[in-house]
Amino acid sequence: MYRAPRGTSDILPQEQAYWRYVEHRAVRLCELYGYQRIDTPAFEDLGLFSRSIGEGTDIVEKEMYTFEDKGGNQLTLRAEGTAPVCRAYLEHGMHNLPQPVKLYYVAPIFRYERPQAGRYREHYQFGCEALGDSAPALDAEVIDLAWQFFISLGLRRLTLKLNSIGCRQCRPEYLATLKSYYSGHIQKLCRDCKTRLKRNPLRLLDCKQPQCQAVADSAPKSSDYLCPDCEEHFSRLRGYLERLGLPFEVSHRLVRGLDYYTRTVFEIQPESEGAQSTLGGGGRYDDLISELGGRPTPAIGFATGMERIILNLKKQGVTVPALPRPRVFVAYVGDEARDEAVKLAARLRRVGISVIGAVGDKSLKAQLRQANNLAASYAVIIGDEEIKTGKVVLRDMATSEQETITVTQLLERLRSALG
RNA sequence: GUGGGUGUAGCCUAGUGGUUAAGGCGCCAGGUUGUGGCCCUGGAGAUCGAGGGUUCGAAUCCCUCCACUCACCCCA
Numbered sequence: 001m002y003r004a005p006r007g008t009s010d011i012l013p014q015e016q017a018y019w020r021y022v023e024h025r026a027v028r029l030c031e032l033y034g035y036q037r038i039d040t041p042a043f044e045d046l047g048l049f050s051r052s053i054g055e056g057t058d059i060v061e062k063e064m065y066t067f068e069d070k071g072g073n074q075l076t077l078r079a080e081g082t083a084p085v086c087r088a089y090l091e092h093g094m095h096n097l098p099q100p101v102k103l104y105y106v107a108p109i110f111r112y113e114r115p116q117a118g119r120y121r122e123h124y125q126f127g128c129e130a131l132g133d134s135a136p137a138l139d140a141e142v143i144d145l146a147w148q149f150f151i152s153l154g155l156r157r158l159t160l161k162l163n164s165i166g167c168r169q170c171r172p173e174y175l176a177t178l179k180s181y182y183s184g185h186i187q188k189l190c191r192d193c194k195t196r197l198k199r200n201p202l203r204l205l206d207c208k209q210p211q212c213q214a215v216a217d218s219a220p221k222s223s224d225y226l227c228p229d230c231e232e233h234f235s236r237l238r239g240y241l242e243r244l245g246l247p248f249e250v251s252h253r254l255v256r257g258l259d260y261y262t263r264t265v266f267e268i269q270p271e272s273e274g275a276q277s278t279l280g281g282g283g284r285y286d287d288l289i290s291e292l293g294g295r296p297t298p299a300i301g302f303a304t305g306m307e308r309i310i311l312n313l314k315k316q317g318v319t320v321p322a323l324p325r326p327r328v329f330v331a332y333v334g335d336e337a338r339d340e341a342v343k344l345a346a347r348l349r350r351v352g353i354s355v356i357g358a359v360g361d362k363s364l365k366a367q368l369r370q371a372n373n374l375a376a377s378y379a380v381i382i383g384d385e386e387i388k389t390g391k392v393v394l395r396d397m398a399t400s401e402q403e404t405i406t407v408t409q410l411l412e413r414l415r416s417a418l419g
Numbered sequence: 420g421u422g423g424g425u426g427u428a429g430c431c432u433a434g435u436g437g438u439u440a441a442g443g444c445g446c447c448a449g450g451u452u453g454u455g456g457c458c459c460u461g462g463a464g465a466u467c468g469a470g471g472g473u474u475c476g477a478a479u480c481c482c483u484c485c486a487c488u489c490a491c492c493c494c495a
Contacts, residue, residue, distance in 0.1 A: 003486080016427060058493045062420080109495075114420080125495055192492065208491090213480090257494055278495060305495030333453050366448080368455040373446095376455095383453055397455070 007113070007121025018310045021320040023106055025153055026126045033129050033145050035104040040084035042108065046074040052083040052288055055233040056199050056260025077110035080258070081127040082285065082291070082301050089131050090294045099132030100299075106306070118308045123269055127282075127303030134286060134298035139264045140240035146280055146302045147246050150268060151238050153309065154318040158279065160246060162266045163254040164234040165202065165222045167288060171262075174225035175201055185215045202255040221252040221342065237264060260285040264300060272314050279312065280304030326354040327418060329371035333364050333383035340381050344407065353414050355380075373396060378417070380410065 004010055012018060024168055050060045065077035078084060088094075092233045106126045115139050115218070124402060128137050128145060143160070150158055166174055186194065189210040197204060205216050226234060241248050248266070256265045257304035265283035282302030289297035313320065328348065332341035338358075357368045357375060364381070370377045381393040381402075392410055395402035405413065 004441080006486080111494075114491090115487090119494070123495070127495090172492090204491090246494095280495065303495060308495060311450070331454085363448090364453050365451080365455075369447095370455085372455040379455080381454075385453085395454075400455085402454085 005121070007115040009120065015310075017315060017320050017323050019306070020323060022153065022306055022309050022313075023126070026104070026106060026149060029145060029149050029152065029313060030104040030128060033102070033128075033141065033249065035102040035130075035145075038088060038103045038105055039107065040078070040088055040105065043075045043077050044077045044084055048083050048087055048292070049076050049079045052086070052258075052260055052292065053080060057257060057259060059111060059257075063106060063113055063298075065110045065112060078107060078113055079104055080109060081107060081125050081303050082129060082258075082260070082288070085127075085129045085301075086131070086289050086292055086294075086299070089297075090289065090292060095132065095295065095297065098226065099186060099300070100130045101127065101132050103132045103280065105129035110323075118305070118311050120307060124306035125303045126306060129301035131289065131299040132297055134233070134284075135265075136237040137240055139233075139237045139284065139300050140244060142282065142300050142302050143241065143248070143266055144244050144246060146266075146268060146282065146304070149304070150309075152295060153313065155279075155309070155312055156314060157316075159269050159272050160248040160266065161221065161250045161251040161254045161269065162241070162264070162346055163236070163251055164226060164230060164237075164263050165231050165255060165261060165265055166226050167262045169223075170225055170227035171232055174220070174222050177220045177225065178202075178204070181220055182215070188215055190213075203257070205255055207254040216253055223250070223252060233263055256281060256283055260288040260291070262286045266302075268304075270315075303341060324354065325375065326356045327375075327377040328353060329374065329376040329379045330355055330356040330357045330368070331364060331367035331371065331379055331381045332358060333381070337382045337384060337387060340387055344380065344382060347407070348411075348414070351411060351415075353411075368395075378414065 006048060027037070035148075046064075046066050049064060053059050055061075059079055064079050067075055069075055085105065089101060089103075104127065106124060109125050110122055110123050112121060115121060125410050126149075128142065139246055143162075143298050143366050146160075147160055165171065179197065182189070182193075182197050182201065182204055184419060186197065188211055189197070189204075190207065193209070193212050195205050196207070204212070205219060207213065207216060221344055223234065238248075238250070254265060256267075256268055261283040263284040263286065265281070267281035268279045269277055270279050280302060281304075282300065284298065284300045286298040287296075289299060330345045330348070332338045345355050348355045356371075356376065357369070362370070377397055379395040379397055381395060383393075385405070386392050389404075391406050393402050393404050394410055394413060
């Protein structure tokens with residue numbers, strides 16, 4: 001028997017209400033904030049991801065689904081959402097549009113990782129990107145959108161963490177300071193941190209090992225090393241967020257895993273520990289578009305994992321609206337009546353009444369049992385007698401009351417009953 | 420990639436060396452030759468994760484593999 005590949009899963013009908021709920025909120029909110037939807041291909045050139053995410057990162061080193069197609073092209077399944085949007089921005093000359101260009105997406109992301117709660121090899125991310133403006137007000141808008149998104153979904157007890165990790169000008173000095181600080185404490189570090197010191201020093205700061213936390217707590221802070229421009233940007237952003245009433249907390253130990261971030265980074269976290277500790281996050285990437293071959297174009301974005309959101313909705317007991325289902329079941333008795341039932345079901349659908357029609361050869365009893373199991377509110381029954389008189393039976397499944405009426409009357413009844 | 424836990428019908432569970440692997444939920448059908456839910460009766464559905472080994476005999480013990488799951492790394 002075939003099974004869904006490791007780390008993938010079927011989104012079954014009973015799960016779809018959550019998905020519809022979350023995606024619908026995302027779409028509504030993006031429209032409210034003036035973001036337009038973009039859908040990019042499921043795969044891109046390998047280089048787009050390896051160059052943007054960073055050659056030294058785990059995603060590029062071991063987590064990408066890369067393959068060669070029959071034309072010899074090195075292609076990679078979408079490993080994250082931002083780079084493809086930037087590629088599309090460049091490819092379609094969006095710098096000629098009024099800036100910033102504001103785009104959003106809901107799309108599957110593919111990473112070859114060991115699956116665990118809230119982490120999958122194929123998962124969906126909702127993300128938005130605002131390209132072409134460096135104003136801190138834009139940062140504030142993106143963060144506000146992200147925060148409102150989670151709040152409007154009904155999630156509670158979230159924290160919004162904020163930091164600035166500087167730019168091309170000021171970061172090198174900070175990194176050097178950080179490295180030399182950590183070099184003095186190297187014997188206290190965990191094994192992972194010893195390699196981080198060489199490969200990705202920023203990540204030293206968010207190690208969860210107790211012995212490393214102590215070192216990280218008194219480590220130099222990136223916000224103390226910002227150049228005047230970054231300092232002003234960060235301070236104005238905090239001002240906006242305060243004015244918007246967003247409950248952010250500056251965390252000097254917040255860094256992000258992808259190389260392209262500059263200045264603003266932020267994360268939204270639920271209470272829970274472990275793999276799903278980040279519900280969503282984002283930041284500025286002012287150098288990414290020029291690195292991809294475009295003119296210098298500042299930008300900021302945000303992304304969140306749909307599965308993690310749904311996990312947290314369930315954990316917090318948020319109820320989501322049920323998806324609409326047919327409330328009318330059309331049953332029949334006899335071959336001739338079956339043909340009439342097929343016609344009647346179609347006729348009801350033509351006027352917008354959602355129905356399930358019995359098919360095959362089942363007893364009326366079985367048909368009604370099915371109607372009951374499908375939670376139909378009404379059953380319409382057609383039999384030989386009804387065909388003779390041109391009428392049908394309308395049965396109210398809740399009260400068991402039924403009446404024999406014409407099809408015209410049936411339409412009226414159902415229309416008023418179903419609203 | 421590292422470490423732990425778990426694998427018995429669609430789902431939940433019993434069975435820890437001995438006849439045809441048991442029960443519940445769900446599904447199907449009958450009890451009403453045109454009427455659902457409750458009840459009663461019956462039925463279908465399991466190569467006991469896979470392969471190998473020990474044994475007269477394995478769901479049960481041993482080995483290997485696989486899958487699921489949780490955590491780490493990393494990330495949404």
